[in-house]
Amino acid sequence: MSEPLDDDDSRDELDEYGDTDEYGDTDEALSDDLRRGRVRREEDREGASRDDRIDSGAVVVTGICGRLGRRLARVLHRERQVVGLDRRPFPQKPKDIEHHTIDIRRKKAQDIFRNQNIGALVHLGVMHNPRGNSEEHHSWNLAGFQKLLEYVQRHRVPKLVVLSSANVYGPRPDNAQFLREDAPLLGAGAFSDIRDLVELDMLTQSFFWKHARTETVILRPTHILGSVRNAPSNYLRLNTVPTLAGFDPMIQTVHEDDVVRAIRLALQPGVRGIYNIAGPAPVPLSKMLRKLGRAQAAFPHSLAKMALDRMWKMHVSSFPAPELDFIRYVCMVDDSRARSAMGYEHQHDLDSTLHAIDAGRWVGST
Amino acid sequence: MLWGGDEIVALNRRTALARLTEVAARDLIPFAGRAVRRAKRAADQLAYRTLGPDFEERNLALKAHYQDKGGDPFGLDTEFTKYMAMVTSVAHRLWFRTSVYGIENVPSGGALLVSNHSGQFPLDGMMIAASMFMDAQPPRLVRAMVEKWAQTMPYISLLFSRTGQVVGVPDNCRRLLERDELILVFPEGARGVSKPFSKRYQLQDFGPGFMRMAMEMGVPIIPVAVVGAEEQYVNVGNLEWAAKFLGAPALPLLPQLLIPGGQLPLPTKYHIYFGEPMSFEGDPDDDELVEEQAWLVKQNIQNMLGQGLRSRQNIFF
CATH class of the missing domain: 1.20.5 (Single alpha-helices involved in coiled-coils or other helix-helix interfaces)
Known part of the structure; x- marks a missing residue:
């Protein structure tokens, strides 16, 4: 592994935050040479002890109050200490989860990293609401995330798991049937709202290369189905599902619990890199709707696009028009890397993945 | 409750x-x-009645083959393909009365069928596919790489993917070859299919992509020569500016389209020759070697075309 490029940076940080740093580096009189040597020794020891630190430290989960976050927390808190970090409150929180209702952009968020031994950071807190203010989005998703990366680097968190999405590749007519991790991220080309996610993915990639001390994992799951409130689940929940006349692409899905499983595997010491995550074998959209027993109504693409654009502007529909491409072209991933390197296996077959969207639909609404 | x-x-x-x-x-x-x-x-x-009891048996064999494999991730629907195969097989047997030679040369595993391309409309591809379906033992489904713009057209994209045709990117080709599929390639591309009548049976430039793929994946190339497709539509010239304007690969001038009934291809007799498998080795990044070996395949197909033309008695019988 190449030498981390951040030595200068981290030394600056040591000066600034000298007295509270977890290494207790308070002696300002320490000569530069000595300190450099110390950092080097620190690195050697770190390589050996990183595994222990990943396993023993607490896991900070951002966006823990989302549906996926809560599911992850429920599984994770049985095995290890979980710290939640979210702007939203966490109702019905398990007792042993420590939750902080703060904005990740606030300075206070750093205290979480400063005050205890953090073994890993799982970043689920990507904001996806396409109705929201795009400037606010951008600031939250990128400025906020950059702050988090800074904390990870400064407090030497040994593990970082970022939940990106296969949407970063984008549905395109010239896509290979199954995209590998090295495919270009062209998702924002036709659908600019996804720009934040692509940039966040890129930011994480550059962090991966610059800071070898942290094991960085990027997960790019395909359409997640379940109780989550994301576009594919919402789309399949419609009573009458609109489709495009003459288009019926193969669609890949993954159950939310399989994504939780993948995140847990990514938290294992030694796992690093980018992994696509998919569930059962893909099927045509029409077959999926038949299995769900949904009525479907097909519209020509030009008409659908025009109508959806109007409806979006009038706040009648919650789907922006460029999302139509997801039911027009393929955007599927090859997850063989996750299966061979990480030992990932999906456990929900197509039926249970599809029917997961209706679970908890009428009973309760949490 | x-x-x-x-x-x-x-x-x-x-x-x-x-x-x-x-x-x-x-x-x-x-x-x-x-x-x-x-x-x-x-x-x-x-x-x-027209194709015999054989047709249904072959369909079932194909269906069972894909069921054993656990389905097809590219969107092939064997039930739909059956009706497409019906149409092509009727054209193969009754309209073009195709004679097929050397089909036993096609190996059972993954391979590239490399053919000349002609006839203004890609009916030659359909006839090669029909031969593999009706005449090969066991029946095989031919997978072709289609143009990317076909994916943007409603129904056409659906027709292609349901019959097992895939978008022409190298990764898809690799994946299919790994699954022991038979892939049809026209290295001449649009240059071949829309050439004017005066250039009939003269092979155009070969793109080297197929050779790179064969060397990389270590699969054999089966040279295929189709005789009879060149005369099905008579092309007196191409409107290049109009093709460019429409974004289409070519816009041929076909006078016969103006005659009632001339929209159908002329009922020429097709002869399809499958040559012996050719195997190639070497570094797929060595451009010179790739070009050289692609040229060998081209010469082989040109020879097969020459022999086929010499032994042909009549265009229509």
């Missing part, structure tokens, strides 16, 4: 659109369904 309650809630939440669709589903679709079923039965009977 729980489910009953859910259903009532679901009904109340139905939109007007949902109710309309429901009326359609309940009253109109059964009617249409009966008509479709009747048409399918008639087609099955027609196929039986």
Whole structure:
């Protein structure tokens, strides 16, 4: 592994935050040479002890109050200490989860990293609401995330798991049937709202290369189905599902619990890199709707696009028009890397993945 | 009980659109369904009479083959393909009365079928596919790489993917070869299919992509020569500026389209020659070697075309 490029940076940080740093580096009189040597020794020891630190430290989960976050927390808190970090409150929180209702952009968020031994950071807190203010989005998703990366680097968190999405590749007519991790991220080309996610993915990639001390994992799951409130689940929940006349692409899905499983595997010491995550074998959209027993109504693409654009502007529909491409072209991933390197296996077959969207639909609404 | 309650809630939440669709589903679709079923039965009977009992057997064999493999991730639908195969097989047997030579040269595993391309419309590809379906033992499905712009067109993209045709990117080709599929390649591309009548049976430049793929994947190349497709439409010239304007690969001038009935291809007799497998080795990044070996394949196909033309008695019989 190449030498981390951040030595200068981290030394600056040591000066600034000298007295509270977890290494207790308070002696300002320490000569530069000595300190450099110390950092080097620190690195050697770190390589050996990183595994222990990943396993023993607490896991900070951002966006823990989302549906996926809560599911992850429920599984994770049985095995290890979980710290939640979210702007939203966490109702019905398990007792042993420590939750902080703060904005990740606030300075206070750093205290979480400063005050205890953090073994890993799982970043689920990507904001996806396409109705929201795009400037606010951008600031939250990128400025906020950059702050988090800074904390990870400064407090030497040994593990970082970022939940990106296969949407970063984008549905395109010239896509290979199954995209590998090295495919270009062209998702924002036709659908600019996804720009934040692509940039966040890129930011994480550059962090991966610059800071070898942290094991960085990027997960790019395909359409997640379940109780989550994301576009594919919402789309399949419609009573009458609109489709495009003459288009019926193969669609890949993954159950939310399989994504939780993948995140847990990514938290294992030694796992690093980018992994696509998919569930059962893909099927045509029409077959999926038949299995769900949904009525479907097909519209020509030009008409659908025009109508959806109007409806979006009038706040009648919650789907922006460029999302139509997801039911027009393929955007599927090859997850063989996750299966061979990480030992990932999906456990929900197509039926249970599809029917997961209706679970908890009428009973309760949490 | 729980489910009953859910259903009532679901009904109340139905939109007007949902109710309309429901009326359609309940009253109109059964009617249409009966008509479709009747048409399918008639087609099955027609196929039986024109193509023999063999056709259905071959279909079942193909279906079983893909079922054993656990389906096809590219969207192939064997039920739909059956009816497409019916249409092509009728054209293969009755319209073009195709003679097939050397089909036993096609190995059972993954391979590239490399053929000359001609005839203004890619009927030659369909006839090669029909030969592999009707004459090969066991029947094989030919997978071709289609143009990317075909994916943007409604129904056409669907037709391609349901019959097992895939978008022409190298990664798809690799994946298919790993699954022991048979891939049809026209290295001349649009240059070949839309060449004017005066250039018939003269191979155009070969793109080297197929050779790189064969060397990388270590699969054999089966040279294929199609004789008879060149005369099905007579092309007197291409409108290049109009093609450019429309974004189409070519716009041929075909006078016969103006004659009533001339829209159908002329009923020339097709002769399809499958040559012996050619194996190639070497570094797929060595451009010179790739070009050289691609040239060998081209010469082989040109020779096969020459032999086929010499032994042909008449264009139509």
